[in-house]
Structure formats: C-alpha cells, structure tokens
Amino acid sequence: KAFRARKVDEALSRFLASLVRWSVLAMALVAALGAVGIETTSFVALLASAGLAVGLALQGSLAHFASGVMLLLFRPFSIGDVTEVAGKTGAVEEIGLFATTLSTPTGDTITIPNSAITSGVITNHTRVGRRRGTISIGVAYGSKIEDVVATLEKAARSVDLVLDDPGPGIALTDFGASSVNFAVMAWSNTADYLGMLHAVKVAVYDHLNAAGIEIPFDQLVVHKS
Numbered sequence: 001k002a003f004r005a006r007k008v009d010e011a012l013s014r015f016l017a018s019l020v021r022w023s024v025l026a027m028a029l030v031a032a033l034g035a036v037g038i039e040t041t042s043f044v045a046l047l048a049s050a051g052l053a054v055g056l057a058l059q060g061s062l063a064h065f066a067s068g069v070m071l072l073l074f075r076p077f078s079i080g081d082v083t084e085v086a087g088k089t090g091a092v093e094e095i096g097l098f099a100t101t102l103s104t105p106t107g108d109t110i111t112i113p114n115s116a117i118t119s120g121v122i123t124n125h126t127r128v129g130r131r132r133g134t135i136s137i138g139v140a141y142g143s144k145i146e147d148v149v150a151t152l153e154k155a156a157r158s159v160d161l162v163l164d165d166p167g168p169g170i171a172l173t174d175f176g177a178s179s180v181n182f183a184v185m186a187w188s189n190t191a192d193y194l195g196m197l198h199a200v201k202v203a204v205y206d207h208l209n210a211a212g213i214e215i216p217f218d219q220l221v222v223h224k225s
Contacts, residue, residue, distance in 0.1 A: 014079075018097055064098040067114035071095055076122045082190065084123035086116045105194075130163060131193045133186055135200055138179030140214035145172065148182060148213055155207035156186045161196040163187040179216045 072095060077083045081092050083102070088110050090102030100117055102110040125131055139148050149170045156168035168186040175181070184204060188196035208215055 014094060014096075063115045064113045067118040068095065068097055068100075070118050071100070071114060077124050077127070081124055081126040083125065086112050086120055088112060089125075125193075126190050129190060130187050131190050132166075133188065133193060133197045133200070135184040135186075135197065135204060136173070136181060137184065137204055137208070138176055138181045138216060139208065140216045141178075141180060143180065143213050145180075147211065148180075148208075151207050151211045151213060152182060152184050152204060155203040156184055156200055158203050158207070159186070159196065159199040161188045161192040161199055163189070178218055 071077075077085075077092050079092055079094070082090070083092055085100070085102075088102060088104075090104040090108075090110055093101040093103050093109070096114075099111050099113050102112065104110065137152070149172075152170045153168060156162055156170075157164075162168055163186075166187050168184065171183045171185070173181045173183045184200060186196060186200050205215070
C-alpha cells in the first residue's frame with residue numbers, strides 16, 4: 001500500500017512486497033526462538049550454512065530470481081503490457097520472484113521462468129501505444145495496378161479504427177501463381193488492434209467487389225488426352 005501511495009510501478013511494488021514479507025517472516029522466526037530462550041547465534045549460523053547448501057542445489061531458481069530483479073530494473077515491460085516472450089504472447093499479469101505470468105486472449109494463463117525471458121528476445125506490443133497490422137490480398141492478373149492501390153487505400157481509410165497519422169500504406173508484394181498480391185498496412189491504437197484487422201479485411205473485400213476487381217481463387221486445369 002505504501003508503494004502504491006507513492007505511485008511506484010505496480011510490478012516493482014509486488015516484487016518488493018513479496019521480498020519484504022519473506023524477510024519479515026525469517027526475522028520473526030529468529031526473534032521468536034530468542035524469546036523462548038533458544039540460542040539464536042548458532043541457529044543463524046545453521047541457517048547460513050543451510051542457505052549455502054540450498055543455494056548450490058537451487059542454482060536454476062536463483063537464476064530465475066536474478067532475472068526477475070533484472071526485469072524490474074530494466075523494465076522491458078510492465079503489468080498489463082502485451083508482450084511476446086519465450087515464444088508466448090499475452091498480457092503481463094504478474095512479475096514474480098521466480099516467474100512471470102501472462103494471460104492470453106483465449107483465457108489461458110501462462111507462467112514463464114524469468115531466466116527464460118531474459119535469455120531471449122522480448123517484444124513489447126503495447127509500449128508505443130499503437131500497432132500496425134498487415135492484411136494480404138490477391139487480385140486477378142489484368143487488373144489495373146493504380147486502380148487496385150486506390151481501392152485498397154480507400155477501403156483502409158474507411159475504417160474508423162485506422163489511424164490517419166501514420167496513415168495506411170499499400171504495397172505490391174509479389175506475383176503469385178494465379179494472383180497479383182498486395183499488402184494493406186494500417187495502424188491502430190493497441191486496444192483496437194484485433195478489431196481493426198477484422199474491419200479492414202471486411203472493407204477490402206467489399207470495396208474490391210464494388211469496384212469490380214476480381215479476387216481470384218486457385219484453379220486446376222485438367223487436359224484430357
């Protein structure tokens with residue numbers, strides 16, 4: 001509560017609160033033993049020796065702990081950020097002492113050891129505040145390129161969730177077996193990303209049909225000998 005009152009980062013607040021909690025419990029245990037007349041000097045020495053043995057046995061866990069400290073110091077992501085780490089994508093729920101928890105759009109909860117995160121590439125989809133999506137579409141050979149580009153740009157700009165700055169972009173990507181392929185690149189606010197992709201796909205389909213531009217499908221021609 002004290003950390004939140006001082007507007008300390010939520011992830012750092014939870015991490016420090018957990019660290020303080022376990023430290024207080026350890027000190028309370030030592031104080032309680034001293035209060036009932038048990039010599040604590042030898043007990044503390046025993047704890048130190050046990051701690052060394054446990055530390056050697058749990059090197060992997062200590063690596064997770066050190067990685068958790070690094071995540072909180074360098075802060076590549078915060079609570080609530082949509083990130084891609086260790087091959088998994090989701091919103092950050094918690095940055096713990098040893099592991100980080102993500103929640104996915106499908107309702108799954110993923111727990112990833114901190115060392116697996118710091119040893120790989122971290123992609124933060126939220127920090128900039130906007131995301132660019134790319135929709136691929138193919139049109140029939142014989143279509144006028146300038147008409148296709150104009151139609152696709154008009155379709156993208158007709159979607160309210162698409163940002164005007166930076167505006168949408170259209171690019172001819174390659175020549176397929178049965179189509180000329182284009183990419184429609186559009187930006188949206190991070191929270192609107194999935195809705196924007198859906199709306200742009202619908203708009204592209206409707207605008208191409210309205211303009212009489214054919215969207216081809218794969219065909220197999222069989223010749224009878």
